[in-house]
Amino acid sequence: MAAVATPNVFSGSRNEYRVCPVTTLKVDAAAERLIIWNAVTAIVALTLGGTYALLIGLTRWPDVHLLSAPWFYRLLTAHGMNMLVFWMVFFEAAGLYFGACILLNARLVGVKLAWVAYALMLVGAVMVNYIILAGEADVMFSAYPPLEASPLFYIGYILFAVGAILVCCIFIATILVAKKERRYEGSMPLAVFGLLTAAIIALFTLASGAIALIPTLLWRLGIIPAMDPGFYRVTFWGFGHSAQQVNLSAMIAIWYSIATLTVGAKPVNEKLSRFAFVFYILFINLGSMHHLLVDPGLASVTKFFNTSYAMYLAVLGSLIHAYSIPAAIESAMRAKGYNKGLFGWLLNAPWKEPGFVSLILSMAIFGFIGGPTGVVLGAGQLNLLAHNTWRITGHFHATVVGGTTLAFMGFTYYVIPLVFRRPLFAKPIVIWQPWVYGIGVATMSIAMTLAGTFGAPRRHWDVTFTNAIIPVQLPSLMNLFLTLAGIGTLLAVTGGIMYVVICVGSLFMPKREARSLSPLEA
Amino acid sequence: MAIFTPERNWWKPLGREEKLWVGIAAVWCVFMFFMLFGWYYLGTQNLPTVARRITTAQYKTLADAFVTKYKVGEEGATKVPVVDPKGDPEIYLVAQKWQWTPILILESGKKYNLHVSSIDVQHGFSLQPININLQILPGYDFIVEFTPTTKGEYSLICNEFCSIGHHLMTGRITVK
Numbered sequence: 001m002a003a004v005a006t007p008n009v010f011s012g013s014r015n016e017y018r019v020c021p022v023t024t025l026k027v028d029a030a031a032e033r034l035i036i037w038n039a040v041t042a043i044v045a046l047t048l049g050g051t052y053a054l055l056i057g058l059t060r061w062p063d064v065h066l067l068s069a070p071w072f073y074r075l076l077t078a079h080g081m082n083m084l085v086f087w088m089v090f091f092e093a094a095g096l097y098f099g100a101c102i103l104l105n106a107r108l109v110g111v112k113l114a115w116v117a118y119a120l121m122l123v124g125a126v127m128v129n130y131i132i133l134a135g136e137a138d139v140m141f142s143a144y145p146p147l148e149a150s151p152l153f154y155i156g157y158i159l160f161a162v163g164a165i166l167v168c169c170i171f172i173a174t175i176l177v178a179k180k181e182r183r184y185e186g187s188m189p190l191a192v193f194g195l196l197t198a199a200i201i202a203l204f205t206l207a208s209g210a211i212a213l214i215p216t217l218l219w220r221l222g223i224i225p226a227m228d229p230g231f232y233r234v235t236f237w238g239f240g241h242s243a244q245q246v247n248l249s250a251m252i253a254i255w256y257s258i259a260t261l262t263v264g265a266k267p268v269n270e271k272l273s274r275f276a277f278v279f280y281i282l283f284i285n286l287g288s289m290h291h292l293l294v295d296p297g298l299a300s301v302t303k304f305f306n307t308s309y310a311m312y313l314a315v316l317g318s319l320i321h322a323y324s325i326p327a328a329i330e331s332a333m334r335a336k337g338y339n340k341g342l343f344g345w346l347l348n349a350p351w352k353e354p355g356f357v358s359l360i361l362s363m364a365i366f367g368f369i370g371g372p373t374g375v376v377l378g379a380g381q382l383n384l385l386a387h388n389t390w391r392i393t394g395h396f397h398a399t400v401v402g403g404t405t406l407a408f409m410g411f412t413y414y415v416i417p418l419v420f421r422r423p424l425f426a427k428p429i430v431i432w433q434p435w436v437y438g439i440g441v442a443t444m445s446i447a448m449t450l451a452g453t454f455g456a457p458r459r460h461w462d463v464t465f466t467n468a469i470i471p472v473q474l475p476s477l478m479n480l481f482l483t484l485a486g487i488g489t490l491l492a493v494t495g496g497i498m499y500v501v502i503c504v505g506s507l508f509m510p511k512r513e514a515r516s517l518s519p520l521e522a
Numbered sequence: 523m524a525i526f527t528p529e530r531n532w533w534k535p536l537g538r539e540e541k542l543w544v545g546i547a548a549v550w551c552v553f554m555f556f557m558l559f560g561w562y563y564l565g566t567q568n569l570p571t572v573a574r575r576i577t578t579a580q581y582k583t584l585a586d587a588f589v590t591k592y593k594v595g596e597e598g599a600t601k602v603p604v605v606d607p608k609g610d611p612e613i614y615l616v617a618q619k620w621q622w623t624p625i626l627i628l629e630s631g632k633k634y635n636l637h638v639s640s641i642d643v644q645h646g647f648s649l650q651p652i653n654i655n656l657q658i659l660p661g662y663d664f665i666v667e668f669t670p671t672t673k674g675e676y677s678l679i680c681n682e683f684c685s686i687g688h689h690l691m692t693g694r695i696t697v698k
């Protein structure tokens with residue numbers, strides 16, 4: 001390992017670097033430690049969330065109906081928080097440090113502050129988990145007032161968000177300093193540009209979250225008399241939905257990265273891809289309004305403007321990426337001589353590379369299931385037929401679970417050899433992991449969507465309404481899809497377990513420098 | 523090379539295929555934009571648009587008066603009132619942990635203003651099997667103008683989590 005010491009212009013201390021033998025990138029040791037800690041914490045959150053996923057998934061399978069009602073709602077709250085918030089954001093924090101420091105050959109600015117941010121996020125996450133399991137916060141991750149959770153729940157949520165804001169600021173500062181110190185030539189790489197998009201969206205997203213959660217905390221502490229539920233919903237979804245665009249931008253940055261790592265793809269037109277990211281910053285937050293389409297108190301024009309005009313420009317951004325990434329892969333493969341027929345390039349693609357399989361499945365699940373269902377649900381009249389049914393849950397398990405999470409999983413297989421500097425554990429199963437997980441999630445998403453079409457409500461313990469005063473019978477066809485979702489759950493959870501086993505096992509492999517870009521050979 | 527800095531002059535015009543794709547996508551997006559308003563005029567089942575602020579106490583008073591005036595029976599262990607508004611178009615539905623009250627008997631082909639609001643936490647109005655769903659908030663009187671067209675029994679369930687008995691929350695609307 002070649003360690004190079006360079007003077008730190010600001011604090012007078014010295015930053016330590018090593019040079020990666022495979023990529024020749026310079027790696028700041030401080031950033032590397034932060035990447036490792038944030039990524040490991042993310043995987044812990046995923047493990048917790050995945051355990052709960054199995055339990056709630058089996059509860060919604062009518063023939064199994066595993067948990068009692070209180071534990072179902074409790075663990076559903078914990079599943080939402082650990083997955084959507086903690087797993088995603090810890091992993092993104094690792095991704096931001098990776099992008100700003102390693103890809104830009106730069107040094108991390110504000111190392112101490114980065115650890116403060118990590119500590120805030122960790123304390124917040126532990127508090128939230130504790131208070132949910134203690135039964136003091138059965139409110140779901142959305143925590144709509146006047147439903148009451150313990151003040152500690154909101155405090156944990158807010159601490160976590162403050163930590164995340166700090167991470168974004170450190171990321172942006174690191175890029176600015178890198179530019180000033182001329183750590184990289186010309187423009188920043190596209191992947192970093194995508195991450196910067198994510199960080200910018202994250203900043204206004206988290207601000208909106210603060211506007212929702214801080215008054216709610218004050219209300220729970222008795223400092224303000226009431227919290228308006230309509231106001232909360234507007235500001236909460238300004239956070240909750242836009243946060244999905246952070247996940248989206250980060251995922252696309254990772255798609256481009258994996259395409260480069262696996263087939264050496266080069267963006268066909270840098271300008272176009274960058275414009276597509278800019279569309280997200282400008283327009284996508286307005287899409288938040290689609291959570292409120294059937295709410296009282298908002299004018300139709302507000303709903304229509306925000307969900308149509310602006311959102312379709314964001315959709316245009318996605319359509320551009322949907323073209324650019326496959327096109328980049330195709331050109332790269334053709335340049336290598338795989339020119340036979342229309343799809344020879346695809347047949348000869350590296351299907352033995354776990355990253356490549358994750359990329360393709362993630363793009364397919366997001367692009368063919370997640371995106372289209374989302375656009376459909378964003379139309380007013382259709383939302384009237386779908387709001388809060390299991391169609392919604394089906395939609396976002398195709399976006400953030402089949403799309404983002406799978407992309408993050410695939411990326412991990414590169415991070416482990418290159419950043420953790422440990423060979424992958426259980427190499428023979430690595431290639432199967434994205435298939436098992438991806439097919440499981442896709443099955444589950446489609447089944448949830450169909451069950452919702454027959455009225456299956458989301459966040460619901462008993463669709464037979466056994467103890468209700470007025471009996472209700474939902475269409476029996478719904479049960480078929482509930483069962484199918486249960487089968488999807490088993491597959492998806494198996495894929496999740498494979499991922500966790502590979503990651504945790506790798507942590508105990510002997511440390512050694514990567515020898516190749518391909519994680520199976522490194 | 524998305525993870526490396528791009529070549530110096532990356533500000534390049536689009537290629538032919540890219541122009542075609544972006545063109546088609548843009549046209550589609552613009553079409554979708556106009557259609558969102560188009561469907562509003564073409565469709566017969568649109569989002570309800572009227573709502574007013576009200577305190578939960580005020581709403582309860584209005585709804586109680588409505589129930590007292592038109593009550594025709596009771597149903598179930600907790601004696602959920604059954605109400606036939608006999609031609610009065612202003613009808614009230616209360617969302618409360620964990621019951622939709624009252625059971626409504628409506629006439630097919632008649633226009634109603636259905637008031638729905640919650641007197642505790644948020645609930646999800648979900649009318650089955652036609653799968654019509656609305657978010658119900660306390661403090662907002664949601665006024666849904668509609669005309670029932672098909673006779674039969676419709677079940678109401680709750681599809682917004684409203685604490686631990688959420689799955690017990692049901693109700694009914696009968697159209698005769």
Ligand code: HEM
Pocket residue numbers: 050053054056057060076077079080083084087088140141142393397400401405444457458459460488489490492493496
């Ligand atoms: C093994 C994979 C997974 C399975 C089997 C699974 C299963 C489920 C199930 C059964 C529900 C309950 C739906 C309901 O009753 O309404 C649910 C909700 C949810 N899941 Fe997952 N899930 C998985 C992974 C994930 C991941 C990776 C994420 C996020 C990145 C995620 C985010 C959510 C969210 C946000 C909810 C909604 C919670 C709420 O309604 O408050 N899930 N999931």
Ligand SMILES: [Cu+2]
Pocket residue numbers: 617618619620644645646680681682683684688691
């Ligand atoms: Cu309810």
Ligand SMILES: [Cu+2]
Pocket residue numbers: 645646680681682683684685688689691
């Ligand atoms: Cu409910």
